[in-house]
Amino acid sequence: MLVIKDLYAKVEGKDILKGINLTVNAGEVHAIMGPNGSGKSTLANVLAGNTNFEVTHGSITFNGKDIFEMSPDVRAKEGLFLSFQYPVEIPGVSMVNFLKTAVNEHRKYRNEKELSAGDFLKLMREKKAMVQIDSQLTNRSVNEGFSGGEKKKNEIFQMAMLEPTLAILDETDSGLDIDALRIVSNGVNLLKNKNNATILVTHYQRLLDYIVPDFVHVLYEGRIVKSAGKELAFELEEKGYDWIKKELGE
Amino acid sequence: MTEVLEKITAVRRISELYAANLAGITTGLPGWINQARKPAYQAFQRMGIPGFRTENYKYTDLTRLFDNENFRRSFTPDDFEVDLSEVFNCDVPEFDTHLILVVNGWYDDASNNKTTYPEGVIVKSLRKAMIENADLVEKYYGKLANPQEDPLIAMNTLFAQDGVFIYIPDNLHLEKPLQLINILRSEDDLYVTQRNLIIAGKNSQAKIMFCDHTLMPQQFINNNLTEFEMGEDAVIDIYSIQNQHNKTASLSGLYIHQERGSQLVTNAITLHGGIIRNNLKVLLDGEHASANICGLALSDKNQHVDNYTNIEHIKPNCHSNQLYKNILDDSSTGGFTGRIHVLPHATKTAAYQRNNNVLLTNAAKMNTKPQLVIDNDDVKCSHGATVGRINDEALFYLQARGINEKEARLMLMFAFAHEVLAEVKIEKLRDVIDKLVNKRLRGEVSKCHSCALDCIR
Numbered sequence: 059m060l061v062i063k064d065l066y067a068k069v070e071g072k073d074i075l076k077g078i079n080l081t082v083n084a085g086e087v088h089a090i091m092g093p094n095g096s097g098k099s100t101l102a103n104v105l106a107g108n109t110n111f112e113v114t115h116g117s118i119t120f121n122g123k124d125i126f127e128m129s130p131d132v133r134a135k136e137g138l139f140l141s142f143q144y145p146v147e148i149p150g151v152s153m154v155n156f157l158k159t160a161v162n163e164h165r166k167y168r169n170e171k172e173l174s175a176g177d178f179l180k181l182m183r184e185k186k187a188m189v190q191i192d193s194q195l196t197n198r199s200v201n202e203g204f205s206g207g208e209k210k211k212n213e214i215f216q217m218a219m220l221e222p223t224l225a226i227l228d229e230t231d232s233g234l235d236i237d238a239l240r241i242v243s244n245g246v247n248l249l250k251n252k253n254n255a256t257i258l259v260t261h262y263q264r265l266l267d268y269i270v271p272d273f274v275h276v277l278y279e280g281r282i283v284k285s286a287g288k289e290l291a292f293e294l295e296e297k298g299y300d301w302i303k304k305e306l307g308e
Numbered sequence: 309m310t311e312v313l314e315k316i317t318a319v320r321r322i323s324e325l326y327a328a329n330l331a332g333i334t335t336g337l338p339g340w341i342n343q344a345r346k347p348a349y350q351a352f353q354r355m356g357i358p359g360f361r362t363e364n365y366k367y368t369d370l371t372r373l374f375d376n377e378n379f380r381r382s383f384t385p386d387d388f389e390v391d392l393s394e395v396f397n398c399d400v401p402e403f404d405t406h407l408i409l410v411v412n413g414w415y416d417d418a419s420n421n422k423t424t425y426p427e428g429v430i431v432k433s434l435r436k437a438m439i440e441n442a443d444l445v446e447k448y449y450g451k452l453a454n455p456q457e458d459p460l461i462a463m464n465t466l467f468a469q470d471g472v473f474i475y476i477p478d479n480l481h482l483e484k485p486l487q488l489i490n491i492l493r494s495e496d497d498l499y500v501t502q503r504n505l506i507i508a509g510k511n512s513q514a515k516i517m518f519c520d521h522t523l524m525p526q527q528f529i530n531n532n533l534t535e536f537e538m539g540e541d542a543v544i545d546i547y548s549i550q551n552q553h554n555k556t557a558s559l560s561g562l563y564i565h566q567e568r569g570s571q572l573v574t575n576a577i578t579l580h581g582g583i584i585r586n587n588l589k590v591l592l593d594g595e596h597a598s599a600n601i602c603g604l605a606l607s608d609k610n611q612h613v614d615n616y617t618n619i620e621h622i623k624p625n626c627h628s629n630q631l632y633k634n635i636l637d638d639s640s641t642g643g644f645t646g647r648i649h650v651l652p653h654a655t656k657t658a659a660y661q662r663n664n665n666v667l668l669t670n671a672a673k674m675n676t677k678p679q680l681v682i683d684n685d686d687v688k689c690s691h692g693a694t695v696g697r698i699n700d701e702a703l704f705y706l707q708a709r710g711i712n713e714k715e716a717r718l719m720l721m722f723a724f725a726h727e728v729l730a731e732v733k734i735e736k737l738r739d740v741i742d743k744l745v746n747k748r749l750r751g752e753v754s755k756c757h758s759c760a761l762d763c764i765r
Contacts, residue, residue: 106708110700134710142708146701150723159719160709167710199723200705216709 059084059255060105060224065116066280067097067104074100076280078116082224085252089266089291090259092277093299098259099143101277102228106140107133120224134160135167137254139222141213143229148200153212156200157182157219164220185218189245207238214245221249226257231265243268263295276302318374319356323349325381326466332383333469338438340446341468348455348465355459364458367643367675368585368614373557377529379499383469385414386494405487405517406431412492413502413530414470428477431486434503437473444475448505452535452563458587460559464533468503471534474516478509478539485515485734492530492556493523502532510539510567515734518548520581522556533561540594541569545733549741550578554611557583568594568623575731577741578605578613579748589618592626592654603632604728606748607640607672614643621654621687630661633728635721635749636672647679648689655686663693666724721749 065078074097082088092098103111105118107130118125120138128136148156161181162172173181186193191211201209210230217225227246231239246269250256258269266274266288274290275282276299284290284302293301326333326349334342357374358365408431409419415433425431430441438445455462472488492500508514522528530552538544552558558581566572578584590599605613619628634642646661665674678691698720706716725745732738 106704108704108708129713130704130707131710131712131716134708140708142705146699146705148699148702148705148720148723150726151706151719156706156709156711156719159711159715160706163710163712163715220709 059121061117061119063117065101065104065118066114067100068112068114069100069110073114074111074280075104078277078280078282080275080282082255082257084223084255086273087250087256087258087269087271089271089274089288090257090277090282091261091263091274091291091294094261096277097280098277099228102140102143102226102257102259105133105138105226106130131163132167134220134222135164137223139217139220139225141210141217141225141227141230143232145201145204145209145213147202147204149202151200153196153198153200154182157196157216160216161219181219185215188248189215189218190241191215206233207235210234210242211238211245214242218245218249223254224257225249225254226259228259229261230258231260231262239265240268263291266291278302278306318371319353321378322374322463323353329381329383333467337435337469338442338446341438341449344450344455345466348462351455351462352459352466355462358459362459364616364645365585367641367645367677368583368612370559370583370585373529373583377497377499377527379497379527379529380494381467381499381501382412382414382494385416385470386412405485406482408472408486408488410472410488410490410502412494412498413490413500413532415472426480426482428480429482430473430475432473434471434473434505435469437505441473441475444507445473445505448507448535448537450535452537452565452589452591453533453561458561460531460561460585460587461533464501464503464531464561467501467531468533469501471503471505471532473504474506476508476512476514479511480509481512482514485517485737487517487519489519489521490530490532491521491523492528492552494526494528495524497527498529500528500530500532502530504532504534506534506536508536508538508542508544511541512539513543515545516547517737518546520548520550520552520558522552525553525555527555528552529557529559531559534563536562536564538564538566538570538572540567542567543571545573546575547732547734547737548574548576549744550576550581550584551744552581554580554582554609556581559583559585561587561589563589564599565591565593566597566599568596570594570597572597572599572601573731573733574599574601575728576603576605576615577728577745578603578607579744580611581613582611584611584613586615587618588616589620590628591620591622592628593620593622595623595625597623598627599629600731601628601630602728602731604725604745605632605634605642606637606725606745607634607642608637608751609640610638611640612642613640614645616643616645616647618647619649619659621648621650621657621659624653624655624657626654627658628660630663631728631731632663633725634663634665634674635668635725636665636674637668639669639671639673641672642674644674644676644693645679646677646691647681648691649681650683650687650689652683655684657684657687657689659687659689661691664724665693665695666721667695667697718746718749722746725749
């Protein structure tokens with residue numbers, strides 16, 4: 059589904075990613091862990107098409123298509139979803155209008171008929187129940203005045219509405235209390251199936267108690283330095299990242 | 309040096325025009341109106357045409373406009389041989405208004421004789437009111453708009469012949485909004501002077517819309533001045549929709565006097581127009597009076613929109629709130645000056661002001677200037693001004709959800725504008741304006757859906 063080859067990228071002139079290789083297949087859950095500044099969020103943003111991040115080398119294909127040929131909205135409509143680490147507040151844009159536009163843009167892209175107002179509201183009710191988001195939140199402007207937890211839940215709600223094939227969750231667990239973490243994880247697990255894939259970008263093993271990964275990758279100084287099964291996460295939790303650094307001979 | 313010479317030339321030309329047409333201008337009008345022209349004439353000689361050296365006009369230099377015009381003046385009503393009430397049909401669904409048509413500054417009797425108003429309400433030509441309602445007009449005419457204070461007032465007073473007179477008696481609540489439609493229509497380039505006087509009695513309520521239209525592609529300059537007297541506890545909403553083509557210069561003044569307990573809302577929506585200067589002065593001259601003042605301007609190409617507000621807190625316990633927003637595209641320019649003057653005895657004043665602007669290009673330019681003069685210690689005042697761009701983070705967020713860049717930009721611009729539109733209290737009018745603004749932002753012709761007037765080009 060997703061194939062990243064020898065990816066280099068920089069932010070504000072500084073090299074961050076230095077040769078990433080990663081393949082994600084349908085039905086898989088990948089966790090990308092690593093210390094601060096290792097390039098985790100950069101990778102997530104490059105995938106989503108944030109132009110603040112400049113790709114200098116390498117290739118990414120998504121369902122066989124060159125991702126660099128696609129604008130961010132086309133990537134989204136192709137089935138890629140980024141759950142933002144810091145969802146931005148957009149005063150004046152109502153949640154309903156925002157989601158209706160987004161859902162219908164997806165449908166138009168697939169040559170499907172746009173949803174009627176009634177059908178849209180029905181869909182929204184269903185998905186709200188599924189991810190247990192407070193129904194009041196959808197009466198407000200996008201993320202405006204939402205608490206940290208509400209913002210993250212709102213990301214998962216949007217994911218439920220858009221049903222992506224590849225979801226990249228950028229530190230979705232940060233700033234969540236245990237209850238919110240459980241709700242968010244439940245949402246992700248419910249949306250998981252054999253046709254889609256998930257990339258979890260996280261600092262902590264905690265999230266992986268709820269969403270069990272098939273693969274764990276350690277990102278360090280812009281490269282994936284270790285990949286293994288879910289047991290790697292426990293090892294990291296126990297020994298910290300210094301252990302990896304030592305292994306690398308630093 | 310040349311500039312000074314040209315300035316003298318425009319003033320001289322206009323003065324000579326005045327002298328040559330004095331008989332026509334003054335004929336049929338009472339002596340006291342014509343007396344008012346004398347100090348206006350002197351004030352005009354003294355101040356001349358406002359340019360960027362005039363502090364209050366530093367963002368809108370009118371010298372070039374006046375140097376280059378030699379437009380026809382409409383000293384007598386033009387005869388169009390059509391009933392404009394037939395041509396014009398603003399049938400916004402279920403939006404029922406009392407329609408008042410003004411053509412080239414003249415109250416059009418033929419088009420306006422079909423409307424009936426609740427008993428006691430007077431809507432008529434100002435020149436007629438000067439004679440038939442001399443006591444009212446003489447009492448209020450020229451009392452709020454002082455020619456010594458502003459060159460556009462001076463010019464308006466100098467040439468004033470007609471406009472609309474509206475009187476709403478005490479305790480009358482007008483249900484239907486009054487919709488005053490100013491139409492510019494001429495075969496040749498035209499300079500229009502329009503003078504309105506509106507008196508809202510004690511505890512009266514009314515909503516008044518000003519819709520400015522151009523019907524023909526000629527160049528126009530419109531000097532439109534309204535004096536508005538609000539009695540105790542009067543509740544008045546004034547909405548203005550400026551939608552004239554880009555060869556029009558709209559120079560308008562709205563001068564409002566508020567008595568105790570009166571509540572004012574003004575909202576100026578500027579969609580199209582070449583040079584637009586809106587002067588607004590509000591005198592809060594009775595305790596517990598409030599003024600909620602808003603404006604939204606969308607400009608592109610070489611449009612220029614300048615809002616100048618002057619809020620005077622004269623009596624204690626009054627409240628004023630200003631919210632102005634501009635979205636500027638292409639090489640359009642904008643200005644906002646918000647003056648708040650709290651007088652020594654106006655304790656417990658609350659006066660707020662905010663001006664937010666979005667520039668869509670590098671060539672667009674916005675000047676914004678808060679001007680707070682506070683002469684006592686017991687006040688709450690605040691002001692804020694921002695000039696920025698579309699928020700890139702928000703734009704990316706919308707795009708990351710599958711919304712293309714163009715649509716995402718529109719959503720953000722509309723969201724920015726909506727804060728001002730939300731202040732429109734007539735729900736149906738708000739819907740109409742919402743749609744107009746949406747169309748305008750999309751670059752579509754933003755005439756009202758069912759309006760027969762083809763305003764744009």
